[in-house]
Amino acid sequence: MSLRQALGRIGNSADARARGNGDGAVFEGRQAPPDGGQLIVLTAPLTETIDHAGYFIQMGMASLPIWMEPVLNNKYPNWRNVERHPDGSARFMPAGARLVEASLLREFRAQDIVACYPDDLDRFIGPNTRVVAVTTHNPLGVTFAAGVYTSIFGSSKQPINSHYARLMFEKIKSSPYRKNFKVIVGGSGGWQITQTNSWEDLSVDCVVEGRAESADSMALFHRAIRGEELPREVTAVHPTRREELLVPDRRTTFGVVEMTTGCGRRCHFCVPDLNPQIDMPKEKILSGVRANAREGNKLISLATEDMFIWGQVRKSTPFFFPNREALLDLYSEVVNTPGIEHHMLSHSTIAPFVVDPTLIKKLSEVLLPKSPIHLPRLSTHPQKKAIVPLIGLETGSVRMAKKIMPSKAVPFSIEDWPSVVLEGLRIANENNWFPMMTLMVGNPGETDEDVMATLDLIYEMERRNLFAFLIPSIFTPLHDTRMEREQGVTQTRNLSRLQWQLMMKCWKMNLRPGNYSWWGPLAWRVGAIVMWLYKLRKLNGPNFTWPIFMFASAVPERWMERLGKAYIGKPLKTKTRRQLIASVKPTYWKYFRADNGDLPDGYTPPPRPQLQDADDLRVTA
Numbered sequence: 001m002s003l004r005q006a007l008g009r010i011g012n013s014a015d016a017r018a019r020g021n022g023d024g025a026v027f028e029g030r031q032a033p034p035d036g037g038q039l040i041v042l043t044a045p046l047t048e049t050i051d052h053a054g055y056f057i058q059m060g061m062a063s064l065p066i067w068m069e070p071v072l073n074n075k076y077p078n079w080r081n082v083e084r085h086p087d088g089s090a091r092f093m094p095a096g097a098r099l100v101e102a103s104l105l106r107e108f109r110a111q112d113i114v115a116c117y118p119d120d121l122d123r124f125i126g127p128n129t130r131v132v133a134v135t136t137h138n139p140l141g142v143t144f145a146a147g148v149y150t151s152i153f154g155s156s157k158q159p160i161n162s163h164y165a166r167l168m169f170e171k172i173k174s175s176p177y178r179k180n181f182k183v184i185v186g187g188s189g190g191w192q193i194t195q196t197n198s199w200e201d202l203s204v205d206c207v208v209e210g211r212a213e214s215a216d217s218m219a220l221f222h223r224a225i226r227g228e229e230l231p232r233e234v235t236a237v238h239p240t241r242r243e244e245l246l247v248p249d250r251r252t253t254f255g256v257v258e259m260t261t262g263c264g265r266r267c268h269f270c271v272p273d274l275n276p277q278i279d280m281p282k283e284k285i286l287s288g289v290r291a292n293a294r295e296g297n298k299l300i301s302l303a304t305e306d307m308f309i310w311g312q313v314r315k316s317t318p319f320f321f322p323n324r325e326a327l328l329d330l331y332s333e334v335v336n337t338p339g340i341e342h343h344m345l346s347h348s349t350i351a352p353f354v355v356d357p358t359l360i361k362k363l364s365e366v367l368l369p370k371s372p373i374h375l376p377r378l379s380t381h382p383q384k385k386a387i388v389p390l391i392g393l394e395t396g397s398v399r400m401a402k403k404i405m406p407s408k409a410v411p412f413s414i415e416d417w418p419s420v421v422l423e424g425l426r427i428a429n430e431n432n433w434f435p436m437m438t439l440m441v442g443n444p445g446e447t448d449e450d451v452m453a454t455l456d457l458i459y460e461m462e463r464r465n466l467f468a469f470l471i472p473s474i475f476t477p478l479h480d481t482r483m484e485r486e487q488g489v490t491q492t493r494n495l496s497r498l499q500w501q502l503m504m505k506c507w508k509m510n511l512r513p514g515n516y517s518w519w520g521p522l523a524w525r526v527g528a529i530v531m532w533l534y535k536l537r538k539l540n541g542p543n544f545t546w547p548i549f550m551f552a553s554a555v556p557e558r559w560m561e562r563l564g565k566a567y568i569g570k571p572l573k574t575k576t577r578r579q580l581i582a583s584v585k586p587t588y589w590k591y592f593r594a595d596n597g598d599l600p601d602g603y604t605p606p607p608r609p610q611l612q613d614a615d616d617l618r619v620t621a
Contacts (some may be wrong), residue, residue: 037126037177039112040221042101044094044135044187045168046118047161050079051092051253051299054566061160062138069160088123091295095256095303096135096187096212098248103212105265118168121279125175129429130225132172134204135187139165140196166187166202173203182224184208186217194233201620210236213246242278247288249293251295254344257288260310261301264319265349267392267405269475270305270441280328286337293339293353299372300334301344308352309391321591322352324359331363335370342372348435351409353424354577358596364431377513378467379432386434388469393421393437397450397456411588412580418457419574425466439472439506441499446475451498452567459569460504467513470506493541500540500547501566508551 047061066074072079083091092113093101104113114124125132141162144295158166182205185193190207199207205224208217223230238261239245247257262277263270289300304310309319311326335343347366353360368385375386393410395401401408401417409420428435432504439454458470474492488502495503532588546565549555560566575583578598589603 006593009304023159024354026396033123033126035126036128036330038114038124039128039225040104040108040114040131040133041121041124041129041181042097042115042133042135043118043121043168043172044097045139045161045165046080046082047164048094048135048137048255049090049092049117050082051255051297051407052079052082058161059452061164061167064160066158066160066163069163072160082117084117084120087114088116088120088122090117092136092253092297094137094187094247095252095258096137097133098250098252099246099258100133100135100186100212100217101250102246102248103218107218107586108221118171119508121168121171121175124174125177125181127177127180129177129181131221132181132183133221134168134183134185136165137189138162138183138192139169139185139189139202140192140198169202169204178203180507182206182230184220184230186210186212199232206230206232206234208234208236210234211238211245213238213239213244234310239278240276242281242577245278245284247280247284249287249291251292251297252288253290255289255297255300255340257285257292257300258301259285259307259346260303260313261305262309263305263349264309265306265405265407265410267394267408269394269404274539277309277313277319279310281334284458285330286333289334289337289340293337298339298341299344300342301346302334304346304348307346307348317591318411318588320351321588322356322359323357324362324593326368327359328362331366335366341370342582343367343370344372345387346393348389349408350391350393350424350428350435351412351420352432353427354420354580356409356593357427357577358593359428359432360431360537364433368432375434375513378429378434381432389435391435391437391468393468393470394440395443396421396454397446397448398453400446400450400453403445404440404443411584411591413583414584416575416580418453418460418572419569419580421457422460422464422466422572422574422576423580425461425468426464428468429466434467434469436469436471439470439502440475441472441502446499447496448496451496451502452569455502455505455567456569456572458502458509460572460574462509463571469510472503472506492544492604495540495543497543497546497565498567500544501550504547504551507552 028551047058050057057072057079060072085091097115101113101115116124122131127181138159138161141159158270172178175181183203184206185202185204186208190209193202193204193207198204200592206220208220210217216234216236220230220234245258245261258280260277260279261276264277285302292300308322308327310330311323312319317323331343334340364387367387368381371385371387373386373388374384376384379386386617392405394405394408396418398415398417406414408414409417412420425435441451443450461468474495546555546560550557550560550566557566561568578600581589581592581598582600586602589600592599592603594603
């Protein structure tokens with residue numbers, strides 16, 4: 001007797017409650033799977049699964065309240081039209097779900113596992129099902145950006161993707177076979193369930209923090225299949241060796257293929273940086289790229305907390321000096337893989353732009369032709385293409401930076417953080433990199449002086465005609481980080497006028513590249529004032545009034561400054577690249593590349609690195 005047949009017998013009690021018998025049994029109007037359902041069903045919220053409607057739609061769904069969904073429906077009318085394999089399984093799934101699938105296939109038969117969209121759960125959950133595993137990054141809408149923007153724009157704080165996550169959980173909860181299977185939740189949003197005690201509400205048995213490849217994770221599936229009770233929380237041990245990490249050989253949403261884990265800069269608010277620094281072998285990465293291309297994906301994005309550490313992990317050269325040859329070799333092979341038409345960068349840090357400007361220039365030559373992003377008002381590329389990595393700015397206050405991210409600027413001193421940001425952004429913009437930079441507002445212990453220091457930096461960007469998409473959000477204490485027990489501003493209504501000004505100034509600057517017509521700025525002004533009159537003045541409190549006027553350009557900023565209603569940042573005196581390098585510990589000078597120039601007196605160039613084995617892509621210091 002097969003495992004599926006044995007489990008079918010165990011599930012007969014559920015079948016007995018169904019109206020009808022045999023194949024095609026019906027339970028309360030639902031058609032039971034004729035084969036008894038899959039042993040293990042993997043799924044994820046629809047809004048976290050799609051990739052055919054464009055890269056930025058998921059960001060909108062994570063930030064906009066559910067009542068604004070018609071805006072996205074109008075812009076992307078076909079976003080719900082997903083693709084399926086002939087057996088009804090999902091053609092694309094988030095990389096996290098695919099990683100769980102790949103891990104399970106080491107211990108279970110392929111015919112016992114399915115990855116499907118939430119709308120198809122009834123097709124695969126049956127009396128034989130013992131596990132429904134969910135991957136989600138924002139089930140309750142309390143990530144860094146989601147809470148603040150849904151609060152700003154609407155009385156409902158539930159973002160669109162949280163709404164769809166709840167629909168998925170409700171479908172799982174209402175399954176007629178719910179007593180037969182366990183619900184295991186993983187992904188970066190699991191902490192939201194544990195911190196809000198939402199197990200019963202969402203009908204979740206266990207939340208896993210950690211990697212799917214871990215023996216701890218696999219043990220949970222075996223326990224669930226045996227019908228044992230599961231602990232509510234499990235921390236799966238993170239692999240410490242690159243050989244232990246898996247790369248799925250199936251198509252992933254946005255063609256995500258993991259590149260590195262960890263970061264090494266040890267920011268106190270960051271969860272991923274708690275993971276060990278590991279870089280994937282080149283051949284593993286390329287196998288994931290080829291798998292996506294084979295299944296029709298034309299877009300690839302290498303997932304990382306900092307792309308610049310790849311090829312330099314656990315080497316004699318410090319990780320914060322990028323391995324130029326290795327990175328150029330890797331990205332060249334990725335973007336030139338047959339079938340790949342587009343490539344999107346993931347996360348990076350700003351200091352490497354200052355460390356190796358030539359690397360940025362050469363990467364631009366490789367990556368710009370495959371970028372799907374066009375910024376006509378900013379880019380000097382013949383086709384106006386641009387590269388938009390995600391970079392953490394977080395604060396312009398040196399005092400705050402020293403408190404929450406003291407190693408963010410290495411090899412440079414955190415005392416020079418504003419100089420590192422401005423110099424790095426200058427180099428980025430010169431090469432058509434226009435990063436999306438996050439800021440945290442309302443940090444624990446943040447003072448008006450800290451906010452003013454950040455405004456100084458933002459206004460200095462404007463004065464120097466530098467550009468980045470600035471994404472401010474309210475501080476959110478994340479589980480297991482060094483700041484998990486600290487509390488800053490918790491409600492938008494509690495933001496000070498300076499904090500509101502910082503947020504509105506960022507978004508006012510963000511809109512500049514999109515204002516192609518004479519009526520665009522006017523529409524934003526009128527719309528902002530109408531929304532303020534209609535809802536936002538009551539929702540966000542009196543401190544919001546003058547900043548929204550500034551955002552809408554209803555009152556010139558200089559006038560607001562004279563009235564004492566705004567702070568216009570003071571000019572910053574910052575260090576040049578040469579001065580920054582001269583301020584670095586002399587023991588680090590040997591790691592700076594001579595072809596970038598700006599080297600201090602007494603510099604001795606290191607031996608030229610040589611590319612080694614293609615399977616390992618390790619480069620000598």
